Amino acid sequence: IDPLRMLMVGGRAYVEAWCRRAEAVRLFRADRIDAVTELDEPAVVPPQARPHDLTDGVFRPSPDLPLITLRIGRGERWITEYYPCERVEAGDGDQWLVSLRVTDLGWARRFVLGLGPEVSVVAPAELADQVRAQALAALEAYGTPVLGAATSADPAVGAVTQ
Numbered sequence: 651i652d653p654l655r656m657l658m659v660g661g662r663a664y665v666e667a668w669c670r671r672a673e674a675v676r677l678f679r680a681d682r683i684d685a686v687t688e689l690d691e692p693a694v695v696p697p698q699a700r701p702h703d704l705t706d707g708v709f710r711p712s713p714d715l716p717l718i719t720l721r722i723g724r725g726e727r728w729i730t731e732y733y734p735c736e737r738v739e740a741g742d743g744d745q746w747l748v749s750l751r752v753t754d755l756g757w758a759r760r761f762v763l764g765l766g767p768e769v770s771v772v773a774p775a776e777l778a779d780q781v782r783a784q785a786l787a788a789l790e791a792y793g794t795p796v797l798g799a800a801t802s803a804d805p806a807v808g809a810v811t812q
Contacts, residue, residue: 651678652693654701659708668699675699677708709734711751718758718777719749723768747772759784 651667654675658664663680711734719737722729724744729735737749745768752758759780762771771778 651676652695654695654699656680657704659704664708666701668693668695675702677702709753711736713751715751715753716755716758716774717749718752718755718774719747719772720762721770721772722746722748723766726765726768729765755780 651665651669653665653667655666656663657666665678665680665683667676667678668674669676717736720729721741722745727746729750730738730746730748733750735748735750737747739747741747752761755774755777758777762769762777762781763784771781
């Protein structure tokens, strides 16, 4: 990155910089930076790089960003207070359907996986598939048998077609 400025927004420190990989101006939360390596070359910010207007906060949802819909239980309703939601509606029982814009599906996958069992992905199907695949991979890494699947550790289980 080629730093533009350091700033505080909502009590958090950010580095605003030209990201060489994304070829765009990006915000990086300072507390989430794991390592810094100073290069021998000076920072070179291209002339088209413009700092973000952060008067309305760091994240500003827009129609061009992916829309996700989650089914959340009572314990996860804090999401509607913490994130800007486009739609919140009562579902079955204590569950709500919540739709919100995200910067990308990779972030959404990590977000959903960090939530509890009271959350499931309704849409898009691609996100639901990614969350399911990563959750199954995590269970497999821990050696936890997945319900309905045969494991080599259980010889009594016959062949299973899925």
